[in-house]
Amino acid sequence: MTATAPTSTSTANVARELVDLCQQGRNAEAIARFYSPNIVSVESMGSEEMPAEMHGLDAIRAKNDWWVENNEIHSAKATGPFIGDGQFAVKFDYDTTFKPTGQRMQMTEMALYTVEDGKIVHEHFFYHMPQA
């Protein structure tokens, strides 16, 4: 046994376990297990309260908590992973109602994750927007 697994295996393992956890709705556990303390998270669009780029585990946990508290989740599906060299992608399909407005929406997004030393150091979300 070597102390360090090859990067590609490590990326694939992190990818599969993250998809498994998200598929079970255990996103907070995925963050705890796989996210680097120095995680950088990039959303497509930002606002004053919720900037597009966030740094560090505390900010990412707060974002995840905010989302869970403010959305009723009718269904959530994780498809993948799609594995590359030190990076992997996951497709997410959500059917949610945003509690403050009561608006129900279906959203599909791709997340692209970057792995270093077995930890996710960067996540980047790409959206499929509803027809304008």
Added chain:
Amino acid sequence: MTATAPTSTSTANVARELVDLCQQGRNAEAIARFYSPNIVSVESMGSEEMPAEMHGLDAIRAKNDWWVENNEIHSAKATGPFIGDGQFAVKFDYDTTFKPTGQRMQMTEMALYTVEDGKIVHEHFFYHMPQA
């Protein structure tokens, strides 16, 4: 030699060759080699002239030709592929000027491709939007 390669190998091969061709700017050749006659292409947003969902090789070729004719491409980068089970993803970074308006823009997108019998039958684009 068997007549048919396993689906996963076929998907990986199509994925790698498509990224190679796109990386060289040979997108039209990628369409000719790997796209099914029954290709379905889903953009995030549509308009009357350019609907969000298009069917068939002729429509996809016309869309590609329109894009190439109307954009000056300063740089185009394909990252990946990210390989899954019968599907793969590619990240594209474009720096372009839209000729009709002269507007220069940087755009990043993820494309998710579905492969059947060695041909791409579905493509779906997800965007990173510039800060609103």
